[in-house]
Each structure stands twice: as C-alpha cells, then as structure tokens.
Amino acid sequence: MKTKNMKKKMLLLILATTGLFSCKQGSKSEEGAGAVEVSNSKEKGKGQKLLSNPVYKFIDTQYKYVDAAGQHLIIENSLPKGGLKYTAPDGKVYVYAVFWTRITNETVNPFTLTIDFPVDSFEFPSSPERYFKILIPSDTMTLEKVSLFNYGLSNLKPFLDSAIHKPSSLKRTINPNESNVFYFVILSYKGVNGTLRTGLNLKGQDLFYRINDKVIACGKINLKDFTLQK
Incomplete structure (x- = not known):
C-alpha cells in the first residue's frame, strides 16, 4: 500500500514539475512575443523621429x-x-x-x-x-x-x-x-x-x-x- 502511495506521489510530483516547466516555456514565449512588439515600436520610433523634423510636421x-x-x-x-x-x-x-x-x-x-x-x-x-x-x-x-x-x-x-x-x-x-x-x-x-x-x-x-x-x-x-x- 505504501509502495502504491509512493508511486502516486512520485507521479504527481512529475506532473507538477512538467506543468511548471511548461508554464515557464509559455512565459518565455510571451516574452518573445513582447520582444517582437518592442522591436516594432522601435521601428515606429524611427518614423516618429523622422517626422519630428520641423518640415515633416x-x-x-x-x-x-x-x-x-x-x-x-x-x-x-x-x-x-x-x-x-x-x-x-x-x-x-x-x-x-x-x-x-x-x-x-x-x-x-x-x-x-x-x-x-x-x-x-x-x-x-x-x-x-x-x-x-x-x-x-x-x-x-x-x-x-x-x-x-x-x-x-x-x-x-x-x-x-x-x-x-x-x-x-x-x-x-x-x-x-x-x-x-x-x-x-x-x-x-x-x-x-x-x-x-x-x-x-x-x-x-x-x-x-x-x-x-x-x-x-x-x-x-x-x-x-x-x-x-x-
């Protein structure tokens, strides 16, 4: 009985670890998407910088x-x-x-x-x-x-x-x-x-x-x- 309980605990621990790892990977993916957004905003910033020229206003x-x-x-x-x-x-x-x-x-x-x-x-x-x-x-x-x-x-x-x-x-x-x-x-x-x-x-x-x-x-x-x- 103890052996079965131990196996269940081990299985739950493995699943929890796997889930945590998956969340971390998902979190990295979100950060990656955010990085792309930042990159785009930098490109927009260049355009805004160009338009900051008194003539282009x-x-x-x-x-x-x-x-x-x-x-x-x-x-x-x-x-x-x-x-x-x-x-x-x-x-x-x-x-x-x-x-x-x-x-x-x-x-x-x-x-x-x-x-x-x-x-x-x-x-x-x-x-x-x-x-x-x-x-x-x-x-x-x-x-x-x-x-x-x-x-x-x-x-x-x-x-x-x-x-x-x-x-x-x-x-x-x-x-x-x-x-x-x-x-x-x-x-x-x-x-x-x-x-x-x-x-x-x-x-x-x-x-x-x-x-x-x-x-x-x-x-x-x-x-x-x-x-x-x-």
Whole structure:
C-alpha cells in the first residue's frame, strides 16, 4: 500500500514539475512575443523621429513619381495655416488659408513647370454656395519659414487686395537635385464645412490641384513617362 502511495506521489510530483516547466516555456514565449512588439515600436520610433523634423510636421501629402530609369520627382503638400478673415476692397469678407508645395527634382535633367488659375471662383462640391479662389504669391518660400505665422508669407493683405480679381500663374525651372517651394493662398467665401486640405499632383505631364473634393486641372510639366510610385 505504501509502495502504491509512493508511486502516486512520485507521479504527481512529475506532473507538477512538467506543468511548471511548461508554464515557464509559455512565459518565455510571451516574452518573445513582447520582444517582437518592442522591436516594432522601435521601428515606429524611427518614423516618429523622422517626422519630428520641423518640415515633416507640416506636410500633409507626399507623392513620389518614378520613370523607367528609376529617376524620381517628389511633390510634397503642406497643411494649412491662417484661417483668419480677410476683407476685400469691395467689403466682401473671406477666410484665407496659406499652403505651400515643395517639388524636388531627383532626375539628371532640369524641368519646367507652369501653373495657371483663372480669376473665376470654384464651388466646393460638398459645400454648396461656398466658393473659393486660388492665388499664388510671388514671395519666395523657404523651409526655414515653416514654423512662422502663415509660413512666413508677409504683406498678405496688400497682395490679396491687388490679386483677388486677377488670374494667378507660376512658372519655375527646377534643376537636377534641387527643390523649389512656393505658396498657395486659398480665399474662401463663407468658409468651408470641415477641414480644408489641398495638394498638387501629377498625371502624365498634367498638374492637378485638389482642394478637398474638388480637383482642378492647373498646369503642365515638361517631363514624360513618370508614374506614381506605389
């Protein structure tokens, strides 16, 4: 009888030891999974570190285009600043927002882009009876200005007073391995429902400017066979 009891005790001890070992192995597996998570969070941290660059804090969209030779053209569009009221010389009240776009030429050739907006106002499809104009200041935008009020765009009211009833245009030549940054000012009559987002993008040789859900054909670029890189 004692022998049977001893055998039972030994069996229970073995089972308990095995169970404890299994728990420890499971615990190591959990730690292993946690280590992978930590690794992922470190990778995310690198991205966050990149985005901590003062410039990248203000970028809303980035489009990277590539040709068959692997050359790149990059278009980056900013978030808005401003959102204040502007009273035109005729007494009409608008809300303005300032944006900028940076185009980087990573090809071996210079290229020229042209942008033209009419004097006409456009209607927001999602906000009936709310209209906007697009104006292009001639001021030079530099990335050192990103943290400044209105991205450093000065003398805004005199510019708006003189440009509000005129078409806007831009022509820039960008050399290899160089960037060019320029402003856009959106004048909105009666404001807009929700957040205002804009962005310049390329399809073939044609440039398009998007303002929320409105897309406007606005210019050309003398480069061929560039497609959006996925």
